[in-house]
Amino acid sequence: MTDTAEPVLEAKGLAKDYGDQLGLEPTTLAVGAGELLLLVGPNGAGKSTLLGLCAGLLEPTAGEVLVSGAEVGSLAARAATSVIPDNPVLYDDLSVWEHAQYIARLNHVEDWEPLGEELLHRLGLAPRRDDLPSRFSRGLRQKTSLLLGLLRPAELLLIDEPFVGLDTPGQSTLVELLEEVVAAGVTVVVSSHQYDLADRASRCVGLRDGEVVHDGDASREIVRQLTGG
Amino acid sequence: MSVDTAVLADLARARRSRRLADVDIFEKLYQAYLSVIAVGVVLAVGASTIGDDRVGPATLDRVLREGPAVVGLVAALVLIIGLRSGARGGPLTLEAPFVTHVLLSPVPRDLALREPSFRQLRQMVLAGGGIGALAGLLASHRLPVDTLPLIAWGAVAGVVLGVATAGAAMVVAGFPVAKPIVHVLSLVMLAGSVADIVAGTAWSPGSIVGRLALSGVHFDPVGLAAIPVAVALAVGGVAVVGGTSIESAIRRAGLVSQLRLAVTRQDLRTVVLLQRRLAQDAARSRPWVRIPAGRRLPVFRRGLQGLARLPLVRLVRVVALCSVAVAAAVGTWRGTSPLIIVSGLALWAAALDVIEPLAQELDHPDRWAGYPVNPGDLLGRHLTAPLLALVLATCIPVGVVAALGDAGKVLGTAGGVLIPACMAAVLGAAASVATAPFDPGALQMQMPEAIGTQLIVRVAWPPAIVIVACLPVLAARGAAAKGLSEFPAATQYLLPICILLGAVSMWLARRKPEVL
Numbered sequence: 001m002t003d004t005a006e007p008v009l010e011a012k013g014l015a016k017d018y019g020d021q022l023g024l025e026p027t028t029l030a031v032g033a034g035e036l037l038l039l040v041g042p043n044g045a046g047k048s049t050l051l052g053l054c055a056g057l058l059e060p061t062a063g064e065v066l067v068s069g070a071e072v073g074s075l076a077a078r079a080a081t082s083v084i085p086d087n088p089v090l091y092d093d094l095s096v097w098e099h100a101q102y103i104a105r106l107n108h109v110e111d112w113e114p115l116g117e118e119l120l121h122r123l124g125l126a127p128r129r130d131d132l133p134s135r136f137s138r139g140l141r142q143k144t145s146l147l148l149g150l151l152r153p154a155e156l157l158l159i160d161e162p163f164v165g166l167d168t169p170g171q172s173t174l175v176e177l178l179e180e181v182v183a184a185g186v187t188v189v190v191s192s193h194q195y196d197l198a199d200r201a202s203r204c205v206g207l208r209d210g211e212v213v214h215d216g217d218a219s220r221e222i223v224r225q226l227t228g229g
Numbered sequence: 230m231s232v233d234t235a236v237l238a239d240l241a242r243a244r245r246s247r248r249l250a251d252v253d254i255f256e257k258l259y260q261a262y263l264s265v266i267a268v269g270v271v272l273a274v275g276a277s278t279i280g281d282d283r284v285g286p287a288t289l290d291r292v293l294r295e296g297p298a299v300v301g302l303v304a305a306l307v308l309i310i311g312l313r314s315g316a317r318g319g320p321l322t323l324e325a326p327f328v329t330h331v332l333l334s335p336v337p338r339d340l341a342l343r344e345p346s347f348r349q350l351r352q353m354v355l356a357g358g359g360i361g362a363l364a365g366l367l368a369s370h371r372l373p374v375d376t377l378p379l380i381a382w383g384a385v386a387g388v389v390l391g392v393a394t395a396g397a398a399m400v401v402a403g404f405p406v407a408k409p410i411v412h413v414l415s416l417v418m419l420a421g422s423v424a425d426i427v428a429g430t431a432w433s434p435g436s437i438v439g440r441l442a443l444s445g446v447h448f449d450p451v452g453l454a455a456i457p458v459a460v461a462l463a464v465g466g467v468a469v470v471g472g473t474s475i476e477s478a479i480r481r482a483g484l485v486s487q488l489r490l491a492v493t494r495q496d497l498r499t500v501v502l503l504q505r506r507l508a509q510d511a512a513r514s515r516p517w518v519r520i521p522a523g524r525r526l527p528v529f530r531r532g533l534q535g536l537a538r539l540p541l542v543r544l545v546r547v548v549a550l551c552s553v554a555v556a557a558a559v560g561t562w563r564g565t566s567p568l569i570i571v572s573g574l575a576l577w578a579a580a581l582d583v584i585e586p587l588a589q590e591l592d593h594p595d596r597w598a599g600y601p602v603n604p605g606d607l608l609g610r611h612l613t614a615p616l617l618a619l620v621l622a623t624c625i626p627v628g629v630v631a632a633l634g635d636a637g638k639v640l641g642t643a644g645g646v647l648i649p650a651c652m653a654a655v656l657g658a659a660a661s662v663a664t665a666p667f668d669p670g671a672l673q674m675q676m677p678e679a680i681g682t683q684l685i686v687r688v689a690w691p692p693a694i695v696i697v698a699c700l701p702v703l704a705a706r707g708a709a710a711k712g713l714s715e716f717p718a719a720t721q722y723l724l725p726i727c728i729l730l731g732a733v734s735m736w737l738a739r740r741k742p743e744v745l
Contacts (some may be wrong), residue, residue, distance in 0.1 A: 055333065056333065056475060057333070057475055057476065057479060058476050059474060059475075059476050073475070075335050075337065076335075078333055078334060078335045079335035081333070083329070083333055085329060089325045089326050089328075089329040089330070090326055091244070091324070091326045093244050093247045093248060094243065094244065094247070098243060102236070102239075102240050102243075102330070103330055103334075105236040105239070106233075106236055106330065106331060106334040106335075106336055107334055107335060108335065148330070
């Protein structure tokens with residue numbers, strides 16, 4: 001648990017029932033500023049459900065989520081949260097740079113171009129900046145999705161399986177970027193089985209069958225145990 | 230203009246200009262040319278099949294008395310579809326990136342959803358107005374009144390119904406209104422329309438739209454009341470649409486994009502499955518009745534087991550579609566011959582639901598290929614249980630019509646038509662789902678006109694055989710007009726119909742898992 005007085009992300013008795021199956025048992029969680037929380041568990045454990053609820057993409061059956069004290073889904077919470085979904089969601093008719101321009105403006109970011117250029121270069125997208133992501137490979141689409149998620153300012157960054165489809169240099173760059181984001185005071189909640197991230201995470205939450213089975217330190221060994229590896 | 234509005238407008242402009250840059254102007258002109266020809270053909274065929282025989286004063290009087298309630302029932306059904314769509318997060322179909330990037334950004338959702346709401350309303354105005362005007366034009370061939378008022382009031386009623394449906398759906402989705410309340414509202418609206426038909430009145434919400442639609446025959450000021458209600462629903466819908474569930478929007482976004490692809494490829498089975506997922510219409514975990522285990526007739530037994538798990542909504546839909554088929558056959562009997570097309574189409578649509586056990590086999594070609602029986606033979610055996618179900622479902626409205634009218638004539642006609650028509654419906658539905666999606670690559674070397682015809686034939690022939698199997702209703706009608714018995718007249722075409730159904734059975738028997 002964090003020592004921070006006011007958590008950036010707070011879930012109180014949060015539960016999700018899909019009707020034919022239980023997505024998440026009632027869960028209470030508080031994540032402080034600048035924490036890198038690693039969410040692990042086998043397939044179907046409830047990681048994406050928990051992230052979706054925190055992002056406001058899913059509606060809880062019970063409980064509530066607060067982001068910096070604001071109810072999830074409210075304007076204030078949306079301004080504070082950046083979400084990178086597991087499957088890149090991109091327009092078919094906008095180039096990479098047009099996507100960046102649009103997302104920055106939607107989020108009221110004024111001087112976004114320098115950061116946009118830097119992210120383009122670090123993610124290896126600079127030569128493809130004017131190309132349509134609809135013609136990209138899975139890995140390049142994932143990089144575009146990361147660019148958009150990291151471009152906008154946020155207090156809370158929620159990322160679902162960000163390493164899927166990335167090549168080795170891309171994975172290393174992502175780990176570096178996440179470290180920088182956390183160092184800047186952003187709270188990051190990431191669902192992943194990546195061992196590299198386990199060494200850097202400040203905390204690990206393990207889920208199994210929709211229940212929290214571990215909430216504490218992160219290490220490769222713990223991740224291996226929680227994912228059944 | 231606020232910053233948020235300007236950003237959304239800029240995005241729309243950027244995407245529009247990119248799309249326009251990719252447009253081939255000659256291809257678009259060619260498509261427009263083909264569309265004009267297609268609409269012209271539909272109008273010409275529709276008008277000619279209805280005929281120009283004007284109805285007499287007695288029938289016109291009956292149209293004025295009963296018409297609003299009958300049109301009102303159709304309007305009520307359309308409104309109920311809108312309410313149900315709203316309860317599931319409709320009617321807006323948003324792109325997945327719009328949901329992820331725009332609705333999760335700090336842009337007010339009512340502002341972000343305003344343009345999609347207006348677009349939805351515009352589409353409903355165009356569709357409703359077009360269908361209403363077309364109905365007015367077709368009605369003008371039989372009704373002894375001026376054509377222009379019929380078309381104009383038909384269009385007005387269509388627009389009002391379209392706007393009210395979209396508005397009601399947005400209100401339900403945006404508020405949001407709980408599903409049980411939507412079910413109660415739907416039942417009340419349906420009951421009101423049915424009560425109007427039975428009592429010969431026209432005061433339910435649907436019937437008010439019916440009065441508006443028939444104002445071309447006789448102006449009814451009460452019908453005008455539907456206009457402010459529709460406007461209020463639309464304004465209310467746009468005002469509250471920001472409350473639409475994001476979870477539903479994401480689910481719909483994913484399903485609708487798949488649905489569009491399936492429609493483009495004419496993959497009817499995928500369309501049906503996706504529609505069901507969109508409607509959250511899944512098989513029951515507990516069957517209505519337990520089918521006892523046994524060694525004999527495993528395929529028939531498996532069919533009954535599948536049918537026993539049909540959800541209530543699908544059972545109601547099957548009976549409703551069979552009722553539409555029978556009602557349209559009654560309309561045909563009374564003189565409106567084109568209704569036989571509606572009858573055949575409704576029966577074919579009902580069969581699409583009851584052939585689920587066979588469709589499940591087609592959905593799993595690997596399993597299908599693994600059975601130690603001829604693949605086509607297996608499909609044939611799968612038709613028995615659906616046929617039984619469809620005949621039973623059709624017997625319900627036939628029984629009602631027989632009880633209300635001349636039982637001898639009804640049973641005489643139904644006795645000759647019902648079973649062949651149900652057989653044709655089951656075979657037609659099976660043929661529709663057993664038709665593989667078209668391969669665009671295989672069509673590249675053909676002329677555009679040939680491709681168009683080929684695509685139409687692929688979709689149209691299965692329901693067409695059901696319509697053909699319903700045609701003996703016309704023979705029975707002719708016999709009754711001459712004072713002859715209906716049953717022999719209805720069965721005189723049984724042989725050619727059986728030959729046609731036999732040919733379809735042979736086609737189905739040649740289907741193989743690798744073809745699909």
